[in-house]
Amino acid sequence: MMSGPGMDSGGSAAPPDAPARVQARPGLTLAALGRWTLFVGTLLTATLGIFAVRLGDHDRVTIMLLADAGSAINRHRALEWQGLAAQTRTQDLLSSAEDSQQRLQRVWNRLEQVHTREHAGVLLALRPLRTPRFHAEETLMRRLFSELLSVVGEERALFGPSSADTRSLEIERISRISERLEILIERMRVEREMEAERMLATAMHLFLLTLLAGVGTLVLFIRRFQDVQHLTGQLRRDRQEARERETRDSLTGVWNRLGLQATYDLHWSATECMVVMLDLNRLKTVNDTGGHAAGDVYLRKTAQALTAATPFPGEVARWGGDEFVVLLPGSSEDVAHRLARQAMHAIGEVDGLPPFAYGLAVAPPARPLQRALALADAAMYEHKDRQRQRLSPATDPRTGITVEEFSVRLEQLETPQQVLGVGLPLVRDLLGFTVAIYLERADDVFTLRHLLAPSPATGPVAQLGDRYRGDHGLLGRAISGGQSVWSNDYSNEPEALPQWTELDIRSLLLVPVRCRAQVQGVLGLAQLQTWQAVTPQARRLLEAVAGRLGHAMEQERAVDAARRSLWGGLFALGVALEERDLETAGHTERVLTQAQAVGRHLGLTREALDALSQGAFLHDIGKLTIPDAILRKPGPLTPEEWTVMKTHAQRGHDIARRLPDLPPATLTVVRSHHERWNGEGYPDGLVGDAIPLEARIFAVCDVYDALTHARPYKAAWTPAAALAEIEAQRGRHFDPAVVDAFVAMFAPCGPLASPAAPPHGAAESPAQRMPGR
Numbered sequence: 083m084m085s086g087p088g089m090d091s092g093g094s095a096a097p098p099d100a101p102a103r104v105q106a107r108p109g110l111t112l113a114a115l116g117r118w119t120l121f122v123g124t125l126l127t128a129t130l131g132i133f134a135v136r137l138g139d140h141d142r143v144t145i146m147l148l149a150d151a152g153s154a155i156n157r158h159r160a161l162e163w164q165g166l167a168a169q170t171r172t173q174d175l176l177s178s179a180e181d182s183q184q185r186l187q188r189v190w191n192r193l194e195q196v197h198t199r200e201h202a203g204v205l206l207a208l209r210p211l212r213t214p215r216f217h218a219e220e221t222l223m224r225r226l227f228s229e230l231l232s233v234v235g236e237e238r239a240l241f242g243p244s245s246a247d248t249r250s251l252e253i254e255r256i257s258r259i260s261e262r263l264e265i266l267i268e269r270m271r272v273e274r275e276m277e278a279e280r281m282l283a284t285a286m287h288l289f290l291l292t293l294l295a296g297v298g299t300l301v302l303f304i305r306r307f308q309d310v311q312h313l314t315g316q317l318r319r320d321r322q323e324a325r326e327r328e329t330r331d332s333l334t335g336v337w338n339r340l341g342l343q344a345t346y347d348l349h350w351s352a353t354e355c356m357v358v359m360l361d362l363n364r365l366k367t368v369n370d371t372g373g374h375a376a377g378d379v380y381l382r383k384t385a386q387a388l389t390a391a392t393p394f395p396g397e398v399a400r401w402g403g404d405e406f407v408v409l410l411p412g413s414s415e416d417v418a419h420r421l422a423r424q425a426m427h428a429i430g431e432v433d434g435l436p437p438f439a440y441g442l443a444v445a446p447p448a449r450p451l452q453r454a455l456a457l458a459d460a461a462m463y464e465h466k467d468r469q470r471q472r473l474s475p476a477t478d479p480r481t482g483i484t485v486e487e488f489s490v491r492l493e494q495l496e497t498p499q500q501v502l503g504v505g506l507p508l509v510r511d512l513l514g515f516t517v518a519i520y521l522e523r524a525d526d527v528f529t530l531r532h533l534l535a536p537s538p539a540t541g542p543v544a545q546l547g548d549r550y551r552g553d554h555g556l557l558g559r560a561i562s563g564g565q566s567v568w569s570n571d572y573s574n575e576p577e578a579l580p581q582w583t584e585l586d587i588r589s590l591l592l593v594p595v596r597c598r599a600q601v602q603g604v605l606g607l608a609q610l611q612t613w614q615a616v617t618p619q620a621r622r623l624l625e626a627v628a629g630r631l632g633h634a635m636e637q638e639r640a641v642d643a644a645r646r647s648l649w650g651g652l653f654a655l656g657v658a659l660e661e662r663d664l665e666t667a668g669h670t671e672r673v674l675t676q677a678q679a680v681g682r683h684l685g686l687t688r689e690a691l692d693a694l695s696q697g698a699f700l701h702d703i704g705k706l707t708i709p710d711a712i713l714r715k716p717g718p719l720t721p722e723e724w725t726v727m728k729t730h731a732q733r734g735h736d737i738a739r740r741l742p743d744l745p746p747a748t749l750t751v752v753r754s755h756h757e758r759w760n761g762e763g764y765p766d767g768l769v770g771d772a773i774p775l776e777a778r779i780f781a782v783c784d785v786y787d788a789l790t791h792a793r794p795y796k797a798a799w800t801p802a803a804a805l806a807e808i809e810a811q812r813g814r815h816f817d818p819a820v821v822d823a824f825v826a827m828f829a830p831c832g833p834l835a836s837p838a839a840p841p842h843g844a845a846e847s848p849a850q851r852m853p854g855r
Contacts, residue, residue: 120302124295131288137281144196145278148271151189152264158182331400333378334385342399342407346451349395350411355445358408358418359458360388360425361466363439364432365404366486384437387428391421406438407455418442439466488512488623492630498638501631502532509627510534510607513620517587517608520595520631521550521557528557528604536610555579560592561601566625567592568616572608588613591620593628597635605631669787674698676783676828683823684779690747694776697751701780704734704752731756732765750774755781758815770817778817782808782824785815805829 158179329341337345346355362384369377381400388398388406397409410418422440429437441461445454488508495501502520510518520532530548550557555577560567568591569575572582582590589609594601605628607620674695681691705713708730712723719727735753738744754777757763759770789804799807805825812821 120295121299124292124299127288127295128292131285131292135282135285140196142278144193145271145275147189147193147196151186151193152268152271154182154185154189155264158186331385334382334400336385336389336406337397337399339399339401342397342401342409343451345397346409346445350409351451352447353411354447355454356410356413356415356418357443357445357451357454357458358410358422358440359401359443359455359462360406360408360422360438360440361462362404362406362437363435363466363469364437367432384425384429387425388421390428391424393417393421396421401455407458415442436469439463439469441465485512485619485623489626492626495630496634496637498631498634501627501634505627505630506532506605507534509623513607513623515589515591515607516610517585517606519606519608521604521606523602523604527551531603550579556590556592557604560594560604564594564596564601566594566621568621570613570616582608586611589616591616591624593621593624595628595632595635597632597639602632602635669791670699673780673783673787676786676824677780679827680779680783680820680823681776683827684775684820686775689745690776693745693747694751694779696744696748697755697776698780700734700738700748700752701755701784702730702734703737704730704732706737707733728756728764747774747776751777751780753777755784757781759817760814763815773817775817775820778820782816782820785811786824786828801828 329337329344331338362380365377365380368380381404384406385398385400388408392398392408392410393413395411396413399407399409401407408418408421410421419442422438426436426438431437439462441458441464443454443457443461445451491508492501492505495505506518506520510516516536518532518534519530521528522531528550530546530550533546556567556569556572556575557579558577568589570589572578572587572590585608587608587610591607593605595603595605605624607624677694677698678691681694686694708727712719712726715723731753735749738752739749751774753765754763754768754773757766757768757773757777759773759778761767761769763773786804786808789799789807790801792798805828808816808821809825812818
């Protein structure tokens, strides 16, 4: 009812857009490749722009150096004219000429440094950006500078002693070189300025291109960032939906168990909460009459009614198939009862019952929610039972029990007596029949062993012990066919039994009971004085009772067989212990019979009686560890021998507890049958009621049998004398209540005689003389 198309194995629906997202991944990869390509191109153009700016800056430095060179040359020419005009060389003139030469040399050195830097590193890689003319001018510039330096070196001779003619020739040569240098400097400056402008323009274009590419890259990355945000949001929503599917009931939309527990742990574990457990009364009826679709609608209606009636900040959860839980933090019982009444009114009754039963419990702070849920669940079942008890049989023949509850209770019945005493009345009341019977088979005759019928005032009824033949009629068909037979109009059946038609049976259902593949009995339901349809459901339910009864019979037979086998082995062991202890033959069997009679008189259960019997068989098993020299000694034992003898109870307990499946009460008989009411017994010195009741019963029976039968160390006492001794030990050796029960059952008529003297050869009571032997 909670699964359907589109649901996976865990009950959660797969996201419908998952395939589309998977197909979109290649497109996203290509877009990412384009974005990264544009990004790399942007970085490249920005780098080229930076290098172009550096190249332009290099040209600017070169131009400044050329200007410095021109200034230095003009200054040097002026000094040359001064030197030519002067007739004598002054020291100032010589110093100025020397400074001018050094200045020219420094300019030349700086030009060489600039040239070297331009032909190395990154600027060399940018040389293809230069025009061919630029490279030619560069070559010419270097050659002219070389000539310039040569001329500057030759000019030093002007400042030494020379003739007038030599001086005139030198002046003419200097003028020619100076003019050439001025022309070269101007041409180089113009070319450098033009190249610098071109480089700056190129850099500007690259920066514009970089700016455009950067804007495009930024737009694309912003778009990608938005896509990532969208995908992240989608993934977050998908995860939220997945969590919702894990913590929400897919049919009703309220919390499921996991969701309510998580909400409680997260928000309300430190707050006192009122817990309301609700169970729908007739969900199966709704499903049977309208199908599972109607059941789904009913569950959703219930969830909506509970949600509408729950005050903030309460939580509603669907706990199981037809169970809901409401969590009310900080609320009172009055709020919870008001919520339940509002929800009941909104849902409406179904098949004569309120829509649900509910129970309340308080979840204290910092306490597990499961505890409150268990208490509320128990209160809910009590409320459900009260609801059904208020129904009138006239309006609901099922007397308030559902088929589901009947099945559960039937499975709890273990014995044939329980099935007939509880299961058969339940199925009769559930189905609305008047009479229920059980016929037990003995050969071909069936005897009425169990009868549930109305008062005799309503008409004649059958009697327990009535016998019926199993070879004709509906009963014969049920036995021969081994299947259920029924009649909706029994009085008109051609094979109707006269005894049953006299009872005015109108409808009848018979189901054979099988045990070990044989029909051992027949269960029947009958309707008196009116007709009732024997439906398939009625047949299935009575067949379930018959199957449970047959199973209980087989189990009881198996248990009886196992018990007989166990008792046979224990009895044989008890007889063997009698032989070794030189006890009189039949001691164990006599004590067992008396102990069972006293136990039944004191109200012991069957299990306790079985444990008492097994303890009787094994009570002296510890004597297997006692040496024969002590165990078979005909005379009194020494104190050291008594110490060894008294260990047989403890050792017997140690041996017996190694035997599998012995009940604890059996072990207590073995260990404590020598304990005394006044605490003087052994091995534990128990006092009064601390001694297990089974051991107290066995102790009385064991001593009585030892008194009334001869032993190697004493003669037999009369029953009256033995009973008198038992009475004398009341409240000392024995439990007074057990003594009273024993005496009431086994004393002869009339008051007990006073304790008689022991017969000849018996010194005193073995109860006093030999408590451990």
